Amino acid sequence: MSPRRANASGRIDRSRSIRFSFDGRIHTGHPGDTLASALMADGVTVFGRSFKYHRPRGLLTAGVDEPNALVTLIRGDVREPNLPATQVEIYDGLEAVSQNRFPSLSFDIGAINQLGGRLLGAGFYYKTFMGPVIGPLKGTRFWMFCEHFIRRAAGLGRAGTAKDTARYERMNAFCDVLVVGSGPAGLKAARDAAGDGGRVILIETDALLGGSARWSGRRIEGTEAAGWVEETISGLSELPNVRLLPRTTAWGYYDGNTIAATERVTDHKRDTATGEPRQRHWVIRAKTVVLATGAFERPIVFPGNDRPGVMLASAAARFAADFGVLPGERIAVFANNDSAYANAALLREAGAAIVAIVDVRAAISDEARRLAAECGGELLIGHAVVGTEGGKTLSGFKVQRFDAASGTLSGDPRVISADLLAVSGGWSPAIHLASQAGAGKAEWDAALQAFLPPKPAQDWTAVGTAAGDFSGGFGLDIAPAPVFEIRASGKAFVDLQHDVTADDVRLAHREGFVAVEHLKRYTTLGMATDQGKTSNVPGLAIMAEASGKPIPEVGTTRFRAPFSPVSIGAIGAERIGDLKPDRLTPMHDWHVEHDAKMYPAGLWHRPAVYGAPGETVEQAYIRETKATRSAAGIVDVSTLGKIMVQGPDATEFLDRVYTNLFSTLPVNKARYGLMLREDGIAYDDGTTWRLSEHDFLMTTTTANAGKVMQNLEYFLDVYWPDLKVTLTSVTDEWAGASIAGPRARDILASVVTGTEVDNETLPFMGIVRGEVAGIPVMICRLSFSGELAYEVYSGAGHGREVWEALIEAGKPFGMVPYGLEALGAMRIEKGHVTGAEIDGRTTARDLYLDWMLSKKKPFIGSAMMDREGLLDENRIRLVGLVSLDGRPLAGGAHLVEYNDPTVLRDSIGHITAVCFSPSLGKYIGLALVKGGKSRHGTRAYVSDPLRNRFGPVEIVSHHMFDPEGKRMHG
Template sequence: MTGYRLPHGGARIDRSDTVAFTVDGRQHFGLAGDTLASALLANGVRVMGRSFKYHRPRGLMAFGVDEPSALFTVTTDGVREPNVRATEIEIFDGLAVESQNRWPSLDTDLMAVNQLGGKALAAGFYYKTFMGPVIGPLKGTRFWMVCERFIRRAAGLGRPGTAPDQSRYERMNAFCDVLVVGGGMAGLHKAVEQAEAGKRVIVCEIEPHWGGGADAKNESEIRRMVDLLQSHPQVTLLPRTTVWGFYDGNTLAATERVTDHLRTAPEGAARQRTWTIRAGHVALATGALERPIVFAGNDRPGVMLADAARRYAAAFGVLPGRHLTVFTNNDSAYATALALREAGANIRAIVDLRAEIGDAARALADRAGGRLLTGYAVIGTKGARGLTSVSVARYRHDTQSFSGSAEQIETDALLVSGGWSPVVHLASQAGAKPVWDDDLQAFLPPESRGPWSAHGAAAGDLDFGAGLSPSPAPVFEIRHPGKAFVDFQHDVTADDVRLAHREGFRSVEHLKRYTTLGMATDQGKTSNVPGLAIMADALGKPIPEVGTTRFRPPYTAASLGSIAAERFGDLFPHRLTPMHDWHAQNGARMYAAGHWDRPESYNRPGETVEQAYFREARTVRTGVGLVDVSTLGKIDIQGPDAGEFLNRVYTNGFAKLAVGKARYGLMLREDGFAMDDGTTWRLAEDRFLMTTTTANAGRVMSHLELCLDVHWPELRVHVTSVTDQWAGAAIAGPRSRDVLAACVTGTAVDNDALPFMGIVHGAISGVPVMICRLSFSGEMAFEVYCGAHHGTHVWEALLEAGKPFAIAPYGLEALGTLRIEKGHVTGAEIDGRTTARDLHLDWMLSSKKPFVGSAMMDREGLTDDARWTLVGVVSRSGEKLKGGSHVVAGDRDDPGPSLGHLTAMAFSPEMNAYVGLALVEGGANRIGQHLFATDPVRTGTHIPIEIVSHHMVDPKGERMHG
């Protein structure tokens, strides 16, 4: 046993309360207040993980969020949460965790044979080893295709589960004048200052306790400040809360661990809560992280960051070993050595890379005891599954070499301090470029500016005690034979960084991706600066010229459960139409369409989806069908200049549209490409109702607001989204007018009263409705709108009135079939790359007025006859087409270049064939050509097709105009 519990000390633990927990099914005991890390350390457990690539045994290295190796899977009621740091797991009776990335066990991992791979497993080995063709029995097959499944099985660390998570999660929105990130001394002082100035303050602290890494001598001051803040009416304190994202507009994301530390959560309590915080000002008091030094064997269990050892002793009364050695390049480790000596540790030696140290550091060394070896370096470590000794030798800075013979020091814990890195992650996310500080040999946030500021250690204000300097020696690596690790989580060595340099990966971003340095849960917390220093040395440049990676959210892992919160049960949150319950109760097969749940089809017993939509589409073509169109975007446009406004945003004219009439309109983006289409109804001289496609409702609304706020603020117009205020149903088919005549009161619905694109107001079953005659299906059709709360009532009334005409509801699949047959476009064709001419909508481009996009739509590239244009396709073999298939001219063995792709497909009951729409190069000139729809990756199909007009059914529009 090495680590052990001290008989005294431990500010966070309750020695009267013993807690039982299991690791890999084996029971251990800790004390209330322990983390999994401190409890295992107290139990003498040295190996807490296996490294990613080499499966080397790894022990505890850090105290908090910077721990790279001691990762476990928490198993709760069959739910698995992988890659949780032992330092962040608060133990409770019944806690069960599993170690990761080992087989069959943590102590005996057969995958450790990977250590024999040597240079074969160096950086980028998977790019170089498994990509070449192999001769022999695998001739013609890429070796990767054979090895991929084995590699993927070995990759990764923790294994997620498949059981549904029954925990409850919450979301919160909060607003404050000042958000303080970090509850250490600097953060608490800032919070008190702002609270006393009358500001609304939120303080987030990642740990359960306040004060950060402050010494015990500050305990009374910490308690005073926390008491003051807790009693202040405008202050919210959030312990166990990690701020992990800094976004535009001073919006920050944080996750609060509400009941993770409890065996049983109170009824109704959330497990975690995601906070979206909008702050007037953000005070970053995120502290600084101690860095390791890169040397051979620096990953052996028992090698730990020096300040982490101090904090385990102070917080939990635990030491990492009986006989401790300190290895440092800066003064902070001397205060740490003395603190550990006073806690009861035996300090064997302090090894300092610097030949000369200050009087204050030397005085602390004398009090800490042990040998003081200045001008020495640790060049290696020994021990099977844990440290037993270290090798030290005299170090020459000028030549980075050693003199004299190496000396062995028996020790079971080596505490390393390679300097400190202020936590700049959130500042970087806010857009700040970190600035190199030569004195601290670290990157700092730039000077506080605008909506955020940095404070305390996060700003480089490091205070280790009277007379102790915060400046480390600029030595990040001790070059000596043996594996010297830079990134402990991904097994990235110093040699890997140099190999990346030799192979041409000189940019820090390329270095990161080629070697995986600083990826996954580590995010460069311990590895970033040492890795950059080694790359800078290889380039012969100073570190600031090499630069640093820009950090992005999340700062540390955030659970998907907390982000989704109450929105669960499907991949995306969905909106429901007013008639949703009716659909669900009447056999609808629901389908996620963007943010909406919509009926895909109404399957009768024994019907497949295809059989159902064939039937539904045929019903519309021959009789009458009813479809829910409540999801269409609806925007109320009012004001004296409303007509002029629409004239400017649509390509065709709207200013002279008569009241009681609707018109089909097309919008372009400013660059001349199509943006959206829909119909707009004139309800009064100064009022219009615009409808948009479901997918583009939000985009169009934003576009209109931009036009009014920025381009034409002089126009007297107001726009309001009313999508949720109206329920909509489209009744379509040759008998649709008969159904309306049977149930509409207060207005006639014959051709004189309600011609094509006409609007009438009446009632259905006592509910006021607005009806417009327009068609997306190609048949005679009418859209019926009513207040959303009356949607189901009107829907049922229409179905009741339609019974004599065999009316049937139809879903998205049938709707898609009808529009494909007719050649009507949707977002599949208006995809941001097509123009009005590409879609045969150039008849809508007015030559009498300017409009958004008119100045750019006639550019040479947008009028080229060879552009992809809309066509119809018909399967000549009867095979089912696949949306997204490429259109080619050649056969399967030599298909030739892609001429375009299928945007949509369906089986057409009208044509008794599989048909589709496609965007094809020079499409207008290819009508009648026989080509192929090929999909070699997904289905391996190569289907003969004929190019036809996109108007495959009723090209003259006689049905919908009749």
């Protein structure tokens, strides 16, 4: 392979030179060059190594579909890996390195993997690493032994650790017509839409608009293509209703005609102007979208097809005509369609010698024959390439007679000398965005042997080659012969980046992976960075042949966003750092001022503990818990979800969504309620307060507040639109403080005015209204801690003032503020459940809340809660645990019945919550265990190999403290 500059300059400005480096060596190029074209012109033929076998790989394409030439760009300390060299524009000082090789690109130790041969075929990982290790590590899985080494070898480019200092932007745009792609079809669509007066945005992934029309020599509307393109672009750029966006890749098509795109604003510059971003993330919403995304040329699969010097015919022609570099001096063409003949003519015109054109078809068109004659060299009709020769680059190839109808070879192969083999196996319309735009399936075109866009589910249309219209192709027959593979001796690669061979596809079929999605995942076909743009259709064709089915029946995998890799910086844009919205309670500043260690609870910030100097978290919550149980404690409960349920049908609505009755609840009383999912699984719990005949205040867990609100709205909108009920989220309208402990009533009595708080006026679950420091409050007597407790609610704007008044009133009684850790310890001691136990798998019976399941009414989940599997006595159910070896327990650890830490099997359940119990003086926990109550008083063992913890525990009732509730009802 002897690359050199071509006769034509194309877009290249040869009057200026650019210096850049690749693998530490200085190279030169010209403005307009990509890294691929500049390196090729400088004699580079090997650009990378393949993923699995580390085989040397050269350029296959000239665009976004490149699977081989992936590089890492280095800007200072920042590394950006896995960029196609075909998409990188060079600039002075650009620094690039090759990937997936050690110690160098020319000598890669990883190439020893090629000796693995069949051992590294499809399903290698699944078959090799699932068995047990034999020898000293007997009993462990082979994967656990090899994982460290496998992970070190995995991946392609190495990501950097330095902070990316570049700036990124995001933009929202609206238009009447969005045109994706600036080839002739896209330019025509943009021109027509602009002429009608609509707002038009035209985006193009390349640096220059015009697509292949700039270099292919075609004629458009009777004029030379490049001239027509320049004239049309010039006209569009002068229109005020048109925005042109080159260097912009549309990578995602979403509902509502929303397109996501990334603009490479300064990637091609060494120095940027002040304020210029590196990339810009566009979200474009359009009334109509025109997809003029073009088509990808496909290779033909044959032995040795991955050798550097084998390239797509359109890519070779583009490098010559557009970038002014010949990828070889003695070029041969291997094709199954006429488009390769036009590209051969372009290569000859650029200065290459065309030594042969090999065509699998038995007959070709007159126009193709005429072009072949102009090119010179041999014309081998009814022949196929059956192998390649050379070292790391191509020196020749083997050709043999071929019958396209039967797929059989005959005669003896002979060798033809060439340093470049340009291959054309037909064309695949770029239907990725069209497929993302709706749920329809791609449609097979038998003439083109390609998938066409599905029927639109949104307001879009495909035009040009993206729609299968190749009428502008020089009057040539673009329809290929249905030949995707030449079966001969040697490795024939389908997916070049992931080293998936034709034999791998057939092996997957023999092993039962016959669904196309299973084929993809088992072989990794189409899962590389190019997402199968050149490999999918040949791979599907080989699978179809193995299955004895037509290609459309085998189908194609889903095209998912992104169309091509997108930098995380562009997606995040200005949203850097901790961008999670913070929800702060009205008392947040007070907590911080009083040394609270804040803890994220969903989006909320809540105090974990109020640590004294030198205290550990455990010491702090033990102190807070003891103070609360002996005197009093106060905790901020403003984060509880709060929903107003109002209307004449409010009681009927609550009866339907809760498992227990609320229609019987008196005014100024609260009741604990449980919700189930429709499948009978526990969903959420909380208390609901009846404030008047038709007004209820529902409280939910902090984590589920939003989900419960959505669920309730769904029920009203879809199931029961006849109910006269209004739902209003008031979580942020109320500040809440809970005072708990034996002195809680005394504290309230000393600070609340306008109402009494004695047991008769404010019984358990009662509600009263009064004032604290002159501020109206609502008080409900309920407890999560198991102590005598009251929740005091005020308007959020007065939350801190009420909190400070309560704190001051509690000082003579020894009251302390406590955080989530103490709250958790007290709820574990009492056996109260939270999201750790209501985990989407447990039922009311599993949690011993079946006393709340009303037999007087139906409710959400009642129809499904009595299924046989949910009544099984051996289901995991709630229990308490006590550590018998005095060591802490850990949430998530499994429980087993055997006293052998080396055995990993037969879990009887897992731990959901743990703490040190100040009341019991032991480490305790809650767990979900098979059999539940039946195991009370028995021993089990904590098995937690990841944290090196194994030890005995006693299984007890989850009510480990004050099981009769005397303290709460006192």
